[in-house]
Amino acid sequence: MLETIKLVKSSGSNDVVIVFSSRGVEKGKFTFFKSLSTSNKNVIFINDHESKWYLNGTPEFNSYGRLLDKIRELIQSLQLTEKSITCIGTSMGGYAALRYGRDLCADTIIALGPELQLKLPLSRSENSIAGENLDDSDISEVTYDSRVFLLYGSNDLNDLYHASKFQHHNVKQSVYVGQNCNHEIAVNINKEMPIGDFFTKIIDEKRVPKLSFLNNHRITFAEALIIYDFYQRVSEGSILPLALTSELTSITSNQYATFYKELGKYLLSVNMLSEAETALKNSIRIDDRPSLPVLLLARIYNLNCKFTSALNLLQPLAERAPTISVCLELIKASLNLNMSVLTAQTIITALELAKTEESRIRLQRQLTELVESPVI
Incomplete structure (x- = not known):
């Protein structure tokens, strides 16, 4: 019995979905199996459990061509007079859906967060197959x-680059960005539908269902290239x-919070505070x-002696996500505003957050410096 490929048939369906x-x-399991195995479609599930990006097919087939032939064989075994082929994948699977889907002449390809150019610096494929002779x-x-x-998710700048390059070469295809989503955009989709x-719905209606966080991709490839650079x-x-700094500050977008962060x-870090x-x-x-x-913006306000503005940001932040760094900035602001009670309370909170002896010693040194010279 094969462990890297599984066919689930649906009588009466002309749809073939390859996932x-x-x-x-892990070996013997498949992405989206629970979600699609009970659909009214014939589904072929595939898993390269060694995470070699399907470049050698799967461990059972040991080559791209052999896996491609096996997929064709399974499709042929369904004996469909008419058929519609869809390839689906996310991340590594998204790359495979695009590559195998093209060779299979698929009618539809659905790719979530795919890499298109493998082993780029800081990419997931580099982490998986760097040094591999593939x-x-x-x-x-x-x-x-x-x-x-x-x-793809707007918070993943690597995925932004690949999506933008795809759109640049395929202007009539559909590219969507998940607002404030990470690489695992399928998780966000599953929360709404x-x-x-x-x-x-995509397979049957040839359109992406409307979800609250999905928007059309709008950034140009030139801008994405600047962001990726x-x-x-x-990161290095x-x-x-x-010149690059100037180009970056000129980019305007309503989608990429992570880029702006x-x-x-x-x-x-280079003291360009206004920018x-x-x-x-x-x-x-x-x-x-x-x-x-929020913390970094408050730090800028403290550096510019806008202590009230810093305080307005830091007090709610200290309540919902207290950290030593947040406490130190709040102490700076409250000291300079002569808010002694708040200063004392925040010092106590900071000391409680210091869990190791090393962090307590470092914190006490920082607190001493603040108290002796509060004005930034």
């Missing part, structure tokens, strides 16, 4: 006759060229849930 599992799914086919500039629906129903450089600890963080303030405000405007942009 490529994401990385990290034919890592670059499909980032491939065009498709199939109807493609590509979806069962993921199996979501896929079924920034993401790589900052590099200082950005002035990272940009604000970098600009603050950092703008970037962080944009991040908070798009998504006010993460704590870091």
